[in-house]
Amino acid sequence: MSDIATKTTSADAAMPIYGSLGMTFMEFPIVSNFSESDADVVVSGVPFDMATSGRPGTRFGPQGIRQASVQLVWEGARWPWQFALNDHLKVADSGNVLFKHGEPQTLVENLEAHISNILDADKSALTLGGDHFITLPVLRAYAKKHGPVALVHFDAHTDTYSGGSKYDHGTLFHHAVNEGLLDTEHSIQVGIRTTYELENHPFEVLDAAWVNDHGPAATLERIKARVGDKKTYMSFDIDGLDPAFAPGTGTPVAAGLTTDCALKIIRGMQGVNLIGMDVVEVAPAYDHAEITSLAGATLALEYLYVLAANRGIK
């Protein structure tokens, strides 16, 4: 007898992709008690967009990415990887980080504590924003655990502006540097195509035109030379992609990376000592046909395959 004959809802039985509840990233199991979980990686949503300077809406990013990720579940062993992720890496979804709306400081505190709980249980974090401000509390937790980390940062903007406000998605790396959270000598920004102070800029920059002219292999060479064997955190602002590939974001900038280029760069990060990633600035209200949410979900999934591959799986 088939499942359909004995079960009546998608909570009870495997469904085709259009019937999934889409509640967790990649339909990974939900986890709340990290110390009792065997997960290697914990996914968290951070539905926060109060630090946005342009169009708001990234509070719906985590659910947009989760919903789009349902389209990626069927493949099992994602092309071109020759293994099934679930056979080599345990991933769980912890749901969304809580905070009081209108009180951003509660997000700052809860998010840092949440990520610290994940890291103290010897797991790593994959965090879905939310606007880019959320990376600052995440990096505070990472630096507390690991010391200053190398950063690979994809973005149209450097987010190093010094003149912003306390809660500001354009200033987080300015604060992260000042707080000593980053190993700037081994950090690099990729896809930049907006103005920043060239003098005393602490990071190496591969601007979008350079990446588009030279391609993923040359870009990877520069990234790997910069981060070396350092513990490396990756932050992916979806506006690093061209608006043609990621229209659903608050501050799009023309002439960015293709999704193909970004995927090839992340796929090529094998061998880098990756310890965490976030995907931020997905704003589904401006999206079309889930292009942006799907790009975000795919980039995050590719990162998980790289983590599995880094364990020596062929």
Ligand SMILES: [Mn+2]
């Ligand atoms: Mn940006």
